[in-house]
Amino acid sequence: xDEKFIRERITQLRIARNxxxxxxxxxxxxSASYVQAITSGRxxxxxxxxxxIIDYFGLTPAEFFNAEDGDSQEVxxxxxxxxxxxxxxxxxxxxxxxxxxxxAGPRETPET
Numbered sequence: 001x002d003e004k005f006i007r008e009r010i011t012q013l014r015i016a017r018n019x020x021x022x023x024x025x026x027x028x029x030x031s032a033s034y035v036q037a038i039t040s041g042r043x044x045x046x047x048x049x050x051x052x053i054i055d056y057f058g059l060t061p062a063e064f065f066n067a068e069d070g071d072s073q074e075v076x077x078x079x080x081x082x083x084x085x086x087x088x089x090x091x092x093x094x095x096x097x098x099x100x101x102x103x104a105g106p107r108e109t110p111e112t
Contacts, residue, residue, distance in 0.1 A: 003044055009064060011039050025086045028056060 014024055014035070025034040037043045045053060054064045058080055082090055 003041065006044065007039050007041060010035070010053060013059075013064075014039075017057065028052060038075070083091070 014042065016020065019027075021035040022032050025032055025036070028034065032038075038045055051061070056060055057064070058077055063076060082093075
């Protein structure tokens with residue numbers, strides 16, 4: 001893991017979210033050039049700031065550093081929301097999710 005990965009991952013996530021560097025900086029409560037300084041390599045965020053950036057994207061640190069998982073932002077958001085639900089609520093959603101998965105086509109769906 002190197003500085004280049006962090007710069008490129010922030011840029012990748014920002015573009016996927018369709019947010020400008022300026023807008024992201026403002027939403028993080030930083031100066032207008034904050035994100036641009038990071039993505040250009042002029043500076044790196046502190047550990048605390050990096051966690052704020054990861055949270056900004058609605059990711060866990062593991063999701064941020066595992067850029068190869070292939071999940072879309074929507075899938076990650078759905079997973080994040082499911083984790084906030086109690087077991088009974090998740091269980092009530094499973095039939096709907098299974099039906100939607102069947103309609104979507106032949107993808108592997110676990111039987112849990």
